[in-house]
Amino acid sequence: MxxxxxxxxxxxxxxxxxxxxxxxxxxxxxxxxxxxxxxxxxxxxxxxxxxxxxxxxxxxxxxxxxxxxxxxxxxxxxxxxxxxxxxxxxxxxxxxxxxxxxxxxxxxxxxxxxxxxxxxxxxxxxxxxxxxxxxxxxxxxxxxxxxxxxxxxxxxxxxxxxxxxxxxxxxxxxxxxxxxxxxxxxxxxxxxxxxxxxxxxxxxxxxxxxxxxxxxxxxxxxxxxxxxxxxxxxxxxxxxxxxxxxxxxxxxxxxxxxxxxxxxRFRWEGDVYYLGQVVKGIELPWHYAPVWIAITTPVAYSLAFLAGAVIWLYTVVRYRFAVLRALEGRIDVLLAGWFSIPLLMVILLHSVIYDGWRHLYFIYPAFLVVAVRGAYAVWQASKNSLVLKRATLVLAVLAGAEAVYTAVRMVAAHPNQQVFFSFLSPEQVEQLFDRDYWGVAYRQGLEWISTHDTAAQLTINAPVSIVLENNLAILKPADRARFKINGTDKERYYLTAYRMHPEAYPDTIGNEVYTLKTNGIKILSVFYRW
Structure with missing residues (x-):
């Protein structure tokens, strides 16, 4: 076995x-x-x-x-x-x-x-x-x-x-x-x-x-x-x-x-788009990280984590220091510290984080181990009651269905899983949060232009040129050589991933000739002006 x-x-x-x-x-x-x-x-x-x-x-x-x-x-x-x-x-x-x-x-x-x-x-x-x-x-x-x-x-x-x-x-x-x-x-x-x-x-x-x-x-x-x-x-x-x-x-x-x-003392002077408002990086509310964790983590994971956290707290209150006598109990303490200390530091010290909660990603494995502990504990407890067992089976089926749905969404979104939101509608996402803050979707926009426009020289622009420079760098040399950034040509392409710009662009920017959506969320637009 x-x-x-x-x-x-x-x-x-x-x-x-x-x-x-x-x-x-x-x-x-x-x-x-x-x-x-x-x-x-x-x-x-x-x-x-x-x-x-x-x-x-x-x-x-x-x-x-x-x-x-x-x-x-x-x-x-x-x-x-x-x-x-x-x-x-x-x-x-x-x-x-x-x-x-x-x-x-x-x-x-x-x-x-x-x-x-x-x-x-x-x-x-x-x-x-x-x-x-x-x-x-x-x-x-x-x-x-x-x-x-x-x-x-x-x-x-x-x-x-x-x-x-x-x-x-x-x-x-x-x-x-x-x-x-x-x-x-x-x-x-x-x-x-x-x-x-x-x-x-x-x-x-x-x-x-x-x-x-x-x-x-x-x-x-x-x-x-x-x-x-x-x-x-x-x-x-x-x-x-x-x-x-x-x-x-x-x-x-x-x-x-x-x-x-x-x-x-790190102070980032940039802005983020959060809950429909432009907020300075040094003025983020205490709930910034918890909200981002909640909206970008599959719901079943979060519920299982809450169950695991509550069960651990109950065990500590009931048995106190006795839980430390077993290795598993000491590991639970380590997991609690791993997850909570960095998060509390950010909240209590008003630490600057931005672009979602990426600076706290390293606490996520602890979150998952606690979630599995919660799910397993509920499963074990259900063995003593037929009603609870049936309810647990229903929850397990729902959690499994969400996991499968998440996998399907990941495949459909490839290679842009970075714009995943667990339960918000595309309209809510576009109104309330930054989308492709990493700018990796620009590569697909550049590849689309290269494929659909046969001109020897292609003039492009974007809100910030570094995202174009970075994604041009991974194109094949022959394709890369055709592009010119921030040129003075009348004809040009304008690409945007809607970071800090949730509203629609004016007609003066050009006609929208290509739109990239991920799970219904518009994450990139290519405009053409002539």
Missing amino acids: ATRSNTYVKVYFLLVFLLGVFIFKDYGVSWDESIDRINGMVNAKYIMATLAPEWTEHQLVFTNVPDFAAHLENDHGALFHLPLAFMEVVWPGLDSRTYYLVRHFCIFLTFLLALWSVYKIALVRFKSQLLGLLTSALLLLSPRIFADGFYNGKDLVFLSFFTFGIYTLIRLLERPTLARAALHGFATAIATDVRILGCLLFALSIGMFMIEAIWGEKPKAERRQLGKAISLYCVVAISLTVVGWPYLWEDPAGKFLEAFDKMK
């Missing part, structure tokens, strides 16, 4: 991998990807200038790359972007299409790591491969997360490595060996070097070590081993964080505190 279950797990992950292989080429280039590319090159130049200054001076690939000290985002973690930057160093003249396709496939591989990590977390928590696969499948069937799993090199990559770090922490709590401590230190460093908020993983680890030392029922020998493991973990996590984050090299402690302070 165990062998058959293992086969199911292998087949599941193989199918997900093959799915990614077949579709990763379909996605456009998101708003921040060109910025991340530059950040990677800046860090690569700094590293090589430190290790081999004379060689670096003669590398043409670094000619137009800003110096590290002058780069405004030099404090941003660049660990994920660095291998891609070195790919450009060793492959001079690399075409931008090849670069972004490789980049998108690498992002997908990190998403695969997240799917595997959340499976392993649920496997340890529930001691069930079926529930482990269910939790992973829920992450896979989360449309916005799925789409970001091909182009979001910031939030999705951070989600993946943070989730992997939580799994390595749980393994360490299970059995505190030095090897597991070193691996968890490595995972913590990677998460922190991707985004400084990865240091929360370090804080959660220390908190869990304290709980383990007080309530963990381990023999003295294992407690002594835990002490050694904690010490090794701290050394590995701190040292590798410094190694993987060039910004810290000159003054590790001072630069880290400086970067952390910048994160706390």
Whole structure:
């Protein structure tokens, strides 16, 4: 039986991998990807200038790359972007299409790591491969997360490595060996070097070590081993964080505190379109993140999460510290901290987040594990009552139907699952929220123009040119060469993804010659003026 279950797990992950292989080429280039590319090159130049200054001076690939000290985002973690930057160093003249396709496939591989990590977390928590696969499948069937799993090199990559770090922490709590401590230190460093908020993983680890030392029922020998493991973990996590984050090299402690302070005081002066109003990023209401989570998460997931959260709170109130004596109880505490601490920090400290709740994506795996706990607990409780059992079966059928419907919507929306709303009508979405804030749909608009207009020169414009530049970069070179941005030609195409512009465009912009809709929501228009 165990062998058959293992086969199911292998087949599941193989199918997900093959799915990614077949579709990763379909996605456009998101708003921040060109910025991340530059950040990677800046860090690569700094590293090589430190290790081999004379060689670096003669590398043409670094000619137009800003110096590290002058780069405004030099404090941003660049660990994920660095291998891609070195790919450009060793492959001079690399075409931008090849670069972004490789980049998108690498992002997908990190998403695969997240799917595997959340499976392993649920496997340890529930001691069930079926529930482990269910939790992973829920992450896979989360449309916005799925789409970001091909182009979001910031939030999705951070989600993946943070989730992997939580799994390595749980393994360490299970059995505190030095090897597991070193691996968890490595995972913590990677998460922190991707985004400084990865240091929360370090804080959660220390908190869990304290709980383990007080309530963990381990023999003295294992407690002594835990002490050694904690010490090794701290050394590995701190040292590798410094190694993987060039910004810290000159003054590790001072630069880290400086970067952390910048994160706390981060103030984005841009605007978002939220609940039908233009709101400044520094004036977002407390409910901004909870509302975005609710409207972009399948309803059944949210209801199951609420059930899991209520059941956990009831257990804590009833049994208090006794719940900490079992590993499962301590994992529940970890899940609660993982989900609630970042969300409460955003709400209570008025932290700046924008573009939906993408900055909080890394808490979503905890949300799903709690949701599975809630669903499973309700299922178990229903065994004692025929009426409750029938009601639970009805709920299970409805939840399954929504999951299937979500999968169908994801297929229909491909490759624009990033504009998924769980229960709002297309009219409500268009009136109340930004749509394709990542700008990846511009690729389809450019491809439509290239296919339907045979002119040798095509003049294009958009509200912000960077979204055009990014998506031109992933087109084939011959198609890319035909486009000219912001030209003075009388004839031109104008593309928009309706970010910060919910209303219809005036006739002076041109005739709407192409409309792209996702699940009934208009996410891109192409206008032509002559």
